[in-house]
C-alpha cells in the first residue's frame with residue numbers, strides 16, 4: 747500500500763492535537779489568518795508545535811502574508827512547512843522558499859478543469875500543491891469552508907508534482923476522495939469539527955478509522 751499523508755488543520759487545543767497525533771496524522775496545521783475561527787496566536791501555536799515535534803510535521807498556514815508576519819510565525823513555531831493559501835504568485839513562492847529555506851505547499855482553488863492549469867506555473871517552485879475547493883460566493887475564508895469540488899477533475903491531471911486534496915473531506919466521503927483524486931495526502935479541517943473552529947476529538951478518531959477502512963477496501 748502506498749503512503750497517504752493526512753494533515754489535520756486548524757488545531758487550537760491540546761485535546762484536538764493529541765487526537766490528531768494518536769490517529770497518525772503526518773501533518774498538523776495551524777492557521778494564521780485573523781478572519782478565521784481557527785486563527786491562532788503564534789506563541790500558542792509554538793507551544794502546540796512542541797507537542798507535535800518528532801511525531802508530525804507542523805504546517806503554518808498563511809494567506810498573502812507580508813514579510814513581517816512571516817518573520818513572526820517562523821520565529822515562533824519554526825514550522826516544517828509553510829502552506830501559502832492566498833494568491834501568492836510563483837515569484838513570491840520562490841522568494842519565500844529562498845528566504846526561509848522551508849518546504850512550501852501552494853494551495854490552488856478549483857471549480858473547473860481550467861483552474862488546474864495554474865498548477866503548471868508552480869512546477870519546480872512549490873514543493874507540493876494543495877487542491878482546495880473555490881470558496882463559495884461571499885465567503886470570508888479562502889479555505890476551511892467545508893465545500894468539495896469535482897474530484898474527477900484530478901483524475902487526468904499530470905501535474906508532475908505530488909498534491910494533497912482538501913475541501914469538504916470527511917469520514918463519509920474520504921473513500922471516494924482517495925479513489926477519485928488519487929492524492930498523495932488529504933487535508934481536513936471542517937470535517938472534524940462540531941462547529942466552525944471547534945475540533946472534535948471523536949470526529950478526528952472517526953476520520954482516521956474511515957481512512958483505514960477506505961484504504962483496506964481499495965487495496966482488496
Ligand SMILES: O=C(O)c1ccccc1N[C@@H]1O[C@H](COP(=O)(O)O)[C@@H](O)[C@H]1O
Pocket residue numbers: 755756775777779782783784785807808809829831876878887888889890891892893912913914915933934935936937
Ligand atoms: O481553515 C481555515 O480557516 C483557513 C483559513 C485560511 C486559509 C486556509 C484555511 N484552511 C484550509 O482549508 C482546508 C480545509 O478545508 P475544509 O475545512 O476541510 O473544507 C485546509 O487546506 C486548510 O489548511
